[in-house]
Amino acid sequence: MRFSEQFVQQVAQATDIVDLVGQYVALKKRGREYVGVCPFHEDHKPSMYVAPAKQIFKCFACGAGGGVFQFVTLYEKLTFPEAVKMLAERAHIPLPLDPHAGPAAPEGYGKAELGEVTAFATHFYRTLLRGPQGAAALDYAHKRGFTDESIERFSLGYAPSGWDGLLKAARTKGFRESQLSAAGLVIRRESGEGCYDRFRNRLMFPILEPGGKVIAFGGRALDPEDRAKYLNSAESVLFDKSGSLFALNWSREGIVATGQAVVAEGYLDALIPLQAGVNNIVATLGTSLTERHVRLLSRYAREVVLVFDADAAGAAAADRGLELFLAQRINVRVATIPAGKDPCDYVLACGADAFRKVLAEAPDAIQYAWLRRQAKWQTAGGNLADRQAVVDDFLRLVVLSTAYDAIDEVRRGQLAQHIAHLLNLSATDLQQQMRRLARQSRRPAAQTGGRADANVWHADQRTGLAERQLLEVLVVRPDLFDLAAERIDPADFQDPELRAVAEAVWALGQAGRLCMEELLAAEATSTRGALLTDMAREGEARGNFDQVLRDMVSHLLYWREKHQLPPVPDGQYSNEELREVKDRLRTGDARRYPKIT
Secondary structure, three states: OOOOHHHHHHHHHOOOHHHHHHOOOOOEEEOOEEEEOOOOOOOOOOOEEEEOOOOEEEEOOOOOEEOHHHHHHHHHOOOHHHHHHHHHHHOOOOOOOOHHHOOOOHHHOOHHHHHHHHHHHHHHHHHHHOOHHHHHHHHHHHHOOOOHHHHHHOOOEEEOOOOOHHHHHHHHOOOOHHHHHHOOOEEEOOOOOOEEEOOOOEEEEEEEOOOOOEEEEEEEEOOOOOOOOEEEOOOOOOOOHHHOOEOHHHHHHHHHHHOEEEEEOOHHHHHHHHHOOOOOEEEOOOOOOOHHHHHHHHOOOOEEEEEEOOOHHHHHHHHHHHHHHHOOOOEEEEEEOHHHOOHHHHHHHHOHHHHHHHHHOOOEHHHHHHHHHHHHHHHOOOOHHHHHHHHHHHHHHHHOOOOHHHOOHHHHHHHHHHHHHHHOOOHHHHHHHHHHHHHHHHHHHHHOOOOOOHHHHHHOHHHHHHHHHHHHHHHHOHHHHHHHHOOOOHHHOOOHHHHHHHHHHHHHHHOOOOOHHHHHHOHHHHHHHHHHHHHHHHHHHHOOHHHHHHHHHHHHHHHHHHOOOOOOOOOOOOHHHHHHHHHHHHHOOOOOOOOOO
């Protein structure tokens, strides 16, 4: 879901950061600011400051910082759009029904209207399962291990074999085809005339949101000749498959109570263990595990156990799970069901206690990934050189993970210690090896940055400091934006993170809306709240804004000329100007170039 810039700003302006943070942390007034214990690390003394005048927070121990949206995304583990939605509801601001607010329902149907459609469909399918038409489906449910009590509890149903059973019944209750289509329950004919039921001759499983409302359905084919064994509702305003987890509504309390979530792959793999008393299990909905699933689970659990098939696909899924959970402060383990069974069949055959034992003995994901590679090496009868190759392959899985760069140095150190113990290697040597792999992984990106000699720029610390100080001035003094924009643009920034901030600064500056509040409310910079708050504080302390800005601009111009980089459009720079900068750099004029020479 995406929101317009105007709506995001409206939400930000309606949210007082002191009131918001004060809901989670006890704050005490200290001068013009407030202080409190930081909730993002083990803080034993007040390390977090909240500045109401700037609407920002900053922890001087762990570095967390930003505005109202950044605080919510960090604390509640939400995406930026989810944080906007949460704070909008908190401020009693109606969510907009415009093209920027997410997938638009046909004819503008909202969640409440489509919720009535899915509620009707649930009743329709449940009634048929208990009638003459559903006898075969009910028999199948019993054979798969469901009790009558569970069939009722999980609201199982039956979709009739005809083309328009649901459609006809819905019409009699006043629902329109367009509503059923918007809810993903019917499909329009290719001719464009009329619709037909999406689900036909299937055992139906309602998919509920955590709060308990039906948002979609899954259907299991009863005809063995049906090529689609399982079928889900089409995505809709109600249903986002890659962000939803099946059975979370039934398992949420169990997950919170145990601190652990078990993730399986199918409807029955979640429901049959639930029926047996394993009340902390969920399932993905025909998709691989996504970052959004991880964030959703991390709201309730401290640990996740992934239950995958013991084949190549399951091993690949485990590697993906390791990558997804690496950056989260949540432990992940990987369980393998004996004899290649799935959770449903194993619980029916061996019982819930045996399944719990499998879960309890599951190795963590890092250990699982190593043991699998080690077993492959041992089976092949490899020598020491082969073992080193296996170790390198394993470390690349960790270091080249997209999540590795996202974790802080403390977590990296802990990770290295864990892996060193696992591999029986020196932690110091292992950390050096991981740093080397990380550097190697970044080198190609730096060399293909689209500019001549870009790697030289990236390695130049003086230029990085100039970029940083220039942005610090613009964050504090937006009125100086035009002075910088006349001569440089974001393409002159070689540090990738600073270039991303510069792009947001230029976009807002050219629109005449550059300010700290706008930067923190921009989705493009929403993950850089700590960096922006650092810039604001350091920029204010620096002073002499005009001169610092001119010097930093001149520095970037000089280095662009030195490395024969293309100028910004319509840029005109005199040789005298460039010569003056060269002379100052050569003489190391610390007054003119603070912290650069």
